[in-house]
Amino acid sequence: MKLKKEKLVRFYSDGKKQNESPWGRTEPSQLERSSSAYKVPLSLPKSDNGLVGGRNRFTENLRTGKSKVFPEDHEPWRKRILDPGSEIVLQWNRVFIVFCLVALFVDPLYFYLPTLGGNSDSSCIKTDLNLRIVVTFFRTIADIFYLLHVIIKFRTAYIAPSSRVFGRGELVMDPKKIAQRYIRSDFLIDLIATLPLPQIVIWFIIPATRSPQADHKNNTLALIVLLQYVPRLYLIFPLSSQIIKATGLVTKTAWAGAAYNLLLYMLASHVLGAAWYLLSIDRYTSCWKKLCKEERSTGCSLSYLDCSSSRKTWENATDVFKNCNPGNEIEFKYGIFENAVKKNVVFSNFVRKYFYCLWWGLQNLSSYGQNLSTSPFIGETSFAILIAILGLVLFAHLIGNMQTHLQSLTVRLEEWRLKRRDTEEWMRHRQLPEDLKQQVRRFVQYKWLATRGVDEEAILHDLPADLRRDIQRHLCLDLVRRVPFFSQMDDQLLDAICERLVSSLSTAGTYIVREGDPVTEMLFIIRGRLDSSTTNGGRTGFFNLITLRPGDFCGEELLAWALLPKSTVNLPSSTRTVIALNEVEAFALRAEDLKFVANQFRRLHSKKLQHTFRFYSHHWRTWAACFIQAAWRRYKRRMTAKDFTMQESFALNVVENNETDEEEEEHFSVGSNSSQPEMNLRVTILASRFAANTRRGAHRIKDEMPKFKKPEEPDFSTEPDD
Template identity: 70%
Template sequence: MEHNKRKFVRFYSNLEKNDGNKKKGIEFPLPVFKMGTKLESESKVDSSQEQKNKRILNPESERILRWNRVFLFSCLTALFVDPLFFYLPSVIHHNRSSCMTTDFNLGIVVTVFRTFADVFYLLHMILKFRIAYVSPTSRVFGKGELVTDPKKIAERYLKSDFCVDLIASLPLPQIMIWFIMPAIRSSHADHTNNTLVLIVLLQYIPRFYLIFPLSSHIIKTTGVVTKTAWAGAAYNLVLYMLASHILGAAWYLLSVERHAMCWKFTCRREFSPMKCHLDYLDCGTLNDVDRRIWEVNTTVFSQCSPDEDFVFNYGIFADAITKNVISSRFLQKYFYCLWWGLQNLSSYGQSLETSIFIGETLFAILIAIMGLVLFAHLIGNMQTYLQSITVRLEEWRVKRRDTEEWMKHRQLPQDLQERVRRFVQYKWLATRGVDEESILQGLPTDLRRDIQRHLCLDLVRRVPFFAQMDGQLLDAICERLASSLCTQRTYIVREGDPVTEMLFIIRGMLESSTTDGGRLGFFNSITLRPGDFCGEELLAWALLPKSSISLPSSTRTVRAITEVEAFALRAEDLKFVANQFRRLHSKKLQHTFRFYSYHWRTWAACFIQAAWRRFKRRIIAKSLSLQESFSLTPEKPVAEEAEQEEEGHSTPRSSYSQAKQNLGVTILASRFAANTRRGAQKLKDVNLSKLRKPDEPDFSEEPDD
């Protein structure tokens, strides 16, 4: 059965049509292949290609971004380590003479750190063979297409940056210090290490060059080199300090070079009392007998003193000789050289007094140019980063100042000015000057919906009216909610004004009052707290199948008692959400709306109060009716008593007048009862109009097509 379910296609050759039965002739059947499958060789090739592509890394991935930041830090460390080779030559004072030597202990320590930095360069070279690149021909639209073919990636890298990376990663200083210099130590007297300096400079240029494309790639990927403003300011400060470190190390090396040049110049001119040999300037010959005799009688060291300007002018390097910087311990001479570089780089070399030596003058010119460029670029960037921390605060200060000037110019009353100040201050405390709506509008719809759901869902669920809705409707509501801030004693809406939005309170309290359209003797006031809402007239308007363009009028005046934070649903957004409500067909939602609507609560309270008053009027009318029916009962005993008292004294005429008087009292009582009933009836008829019943939100009616 499983074999029959599969689809097969058979290819034939030499097909012929048969006109009689329209059947095709078959002569040579070809192989049978399954539909949707590939040949075994093709599948193996594809699988191997997929495995190779999996090893290729995306240049914009988070992993590569983290590596680029680590490699950038290692590059800065390497740029810091390399100038330390300039501190290897030093001067040692021995008795009355001096000599030059090389600090091999410092060289070993520096080469160890240099080796660790070289490992990062090597790893970066290996990683570049696995990093894809964007095809230049695909950049017409969008980000472009990544090239993941390992051969093309390797070919492109070998043609572009491979030579620069290779030169930067070669361990040439290590070879020079560990192998070459110890081998020629005994026969070489020139300890200025010109070869080592040239090697370091040869590798320093490509290493310095690698920082620019690396930082440029990080900026293209993330927009900034560092994630925070403080880190950006620190990064630019480190670059400035690195330049000062390089400048100080170069100044130290040139100082030793100038001092050695003076010794050589004077040594070549000294022939008596004993000829000076250049080997005597090396500390390796301190135990030589001829050198000991020479150092007693020589004038080389006294003539090369910075005080003897007529023999040799040290220029800007005089401080290194007079203050014994070239013969101090490493930390002492390092920090002094760092200070010298930072001082002259910051002052553009204005305090330098150079000699007429061309190399010294060019070095001073280089200091001035570097100071100007670095101070303008790095310190300018540092200032920009630091200002970005307080840019919002500065904008708020400028806006507050403009507001104060505008209020004074318009001569606003003091109470209005105070209200404006409170609102500006409260808005700053709540938002810190960030326009949240503009940020959200620049994001994709799906991402904006998820952010709004994260920010608003828990707060929206606090509103009991929304707690009855499903997730889809809550998402629609959260997507269209906008934050609203109100200061104390601010009127949100007044009775009779159009209702433009529906507010859902998150924090604070509102006072909602009504006079039922200005009716005399009627006033109702309630307090809205977190979880309550106002502006429900807008919901009833939005739920109408054919709602008018004009917005409904507010039946209540809403005023902020305290500072209020709320979410607002505007009329057009509420219209869309209301269309979703109509699909619920839920009586429970309708009853929930009635229960939590203070408009309905007010109407219900007035309805109950009116019913109670009608009940009281009926009780009063019934009581008056009973009094009318029994109005003659109290008068009868009085009349009989009067007749008995005057029975023997009254005349027939007085009996007639007494009966007439009793009849008049009865008529007056009847009229009084009738007037009382008519007054009660008139009071009922001329009663003021009842409070209008709120509009019933229709949650089930579908709009007419």
């Protein structure tokens, strides 16, 4: 019996810790407050205790932030089923492909086991025992990894073909179905590649079949054993396809990809050189056997061709080695194998003959076998044809892949060169002046240095919203928090601002905005310096200049416009002229994005924000400075007028005192001097003129004082109209 319920499951990132309520008992209010809640219909079996089975395990996965796809993750390793797209399977495929390449390099070394003893005048066939031990050791290690790969494939899930209609598809977790599918598909090839056939042949079959007549023939069995090389080589291609499907590429860097393709080409040269050496040994011994059968006088036996003590008498009397020496005039034709005998490659130690054979294979593979001079021997001609075909195919494949990987390193640079050339052609066609051309060139050059041709906005646009928000938060949050007004906001609104910021580049001498032009964006400076100046609308006698540095911002008129409850469609005019002093990198917040954030933020009803905005706004600072200067001038004017009024009052008092004195003098002396009233009248007129001139000067100062318009008051309390 199944109990079907609709549950609400919340997913959080690793960096955020949330309080999880028990399964099925989360309050609705908590769910409404969760910003990332998703409805997931679940059909879960009911356990014996009446609760939904497996709930504790699932909630634990959510708390730890790890993706627990399968319940088998808690089971022992021997019973665990692996996800084919998981990181552990991907890492194993990368490790296994390395050991596959090692095994492919080790197997051709069996061709170097037969070697010749003595010299060209007295030779014999033997086996290099030290090389046989070393090659067997490395081959056994590689076989262990092939065996582990078979075991892992028995425990790796696969995607049901019928579920690939939409999305990734459904994984089949049944071990029996996985085993049945694997046995029917790739198990036989993997089994053949895993079997230790060369070790069995070299250490068991050859010693068991050794006879005085056939020992020199058994060395060629290594060529038959290496038929196992074909399935091992085949395994490289599905492994590469699986890695490409999971990550998009085999190697993580372009140089590693080029090295990988070059390594495959060197592998082909390695195999070709080893095969040439073994065929040279076989061709040389064929001459021995032919002459030995024809030689009757010395009683030649095929057993004398092996290195043994019983051949001492025969080797001193025979002419087989002399007649098979290509340095003499002989009838036997070695063809493409002549250098191996003439240059004593077959008599050299392992290191010398290996590097010579590798060089021979690389040389003829790259030249498609054009320098080969073959004999009429069919086997030799077939080998030369194979070299020509393989060289043509592999060399073309190498050049194509190397070009692809190396071009990926410079594709951005080449695109920039083409764009720069098109820009030069366009400027020449439009006959732009030289100063404008230099500005365009500086901008294109600086944009390349800053971005390396990468379109950051396109990359971010293709990412999921949550990941894009986290990246923008990492890039912009510290910069936005430097703005004191935005530092008062909560994290949710800061995320909204960071998500809407776009990068902006400006070269030296670029005008960001001019006084009187509409303000379209608000800039937050990352690096560089800008000059911000204002003339208060072009009034004579007014100029204000400040320098903006990293952490500052400009375009605050747009913020005041966005905070207005009934802002018009027309953008505000700039009160300042902003020009870049050097190369400037900044983040820009466009008008429509700022309007959205401001509408959300105004609902907080914070008067503190109004004072913060006034304090850090350059427009408000300029207005405040002008307001303080005007108030100071008014104060000085009032003090001056007060002083002049006091002086005028003092002068009138002097006149009145003089009149009183005159009356007293007239009372005591009728015949006094009559010129005194005229002098007092003259002093009064002078004081009146001085006071009038003072008032006229004060009015003149008031008229010359420019008026700076007060910025619009942002409203933090009124709700926006719906």
